[in-house]
Amino acid sequence: GGGAVRLTLEEENSLHGDLIQQDFMDTYNNLTLKTLMGMEWVSKHCPNASYVVKADSDVFLNLNYLVAQRLSVINMEDCFVGICMHALGIGLTDSPWGMFNMYRLEYNACRFSRLVMVHHYQPDELLNI
Numbered sequence: 001g002g003g004a005v006r007l008t009l010e011e012e013n014s015l016h017g018d019l020i021q022q023d024f025m026d027t028y029n030n031l032t033l034k035t036l037m038g039m040e041w042v043s044k045h046c047p048n049a050s051y052v053v054k055a056d057s058d059v060f061l062n063l064n065y066l067v068a069q070r071l072s073v074i075n076m077e078d079c080f081v082g083i084c085m086h087a088l089g090i091g092l093t094d095s096p097w098g099m100f101n102m103y104r105l106e107y108n109a110c111r112f113s114r115l116v117m118v119h120h121y122q123p124d125e126l127l128n129i
Contacts (some may be wrong), residue, residue, distance in 0.1 A: 013019040022037050024030050035054060042052050055061050071087055074080050085092065095116075104120040105111070107129050112118065121129065 009019060020037065020041050022033070024033050026034065038054060039052075042049060046052070053061065053063075053066070071080075071083060074083070082092070099114075099116045101115060101118040103118075105115075105118050112129070
């Protein structure tokens with residue numbers, strides 16, 4: 001019954017102090033609210049956390065394997081992302097030609113509407129674009 005669940009929750013909270021409550025029903029349709037509540041709690045109470053894991057109660061999570069994985073950080077961000085992808089076994093694919101531009105283009109509304117990224121603009125130029 002509900003009384004046994006309440007006693008179990010009170011015991012959990014008194015032993016570990018790890019229960020968080022808000023004013024909504026814990027249903028599938030409220031899962032987004034539940035996740036946002038958790039993210040808000042983490043940002044407030046764990047600002048220096050290296051990472052946070054959210055998992056359902058029916059998920060196997062191998063924390064020992066998750067936290068044994070370490071890569072040396074390097075200051076070249078794009079190279080580091082590539083190293084991380086390699087370590088995770090994620091392959092690289094070529095992007096569609098011309099949709100990611102690493103060089104500056106003169107702005108044209110029609111042309112830019114079909115591009116994903118164009119590089120090398122000043123902040124005021126980006127606001128105009």
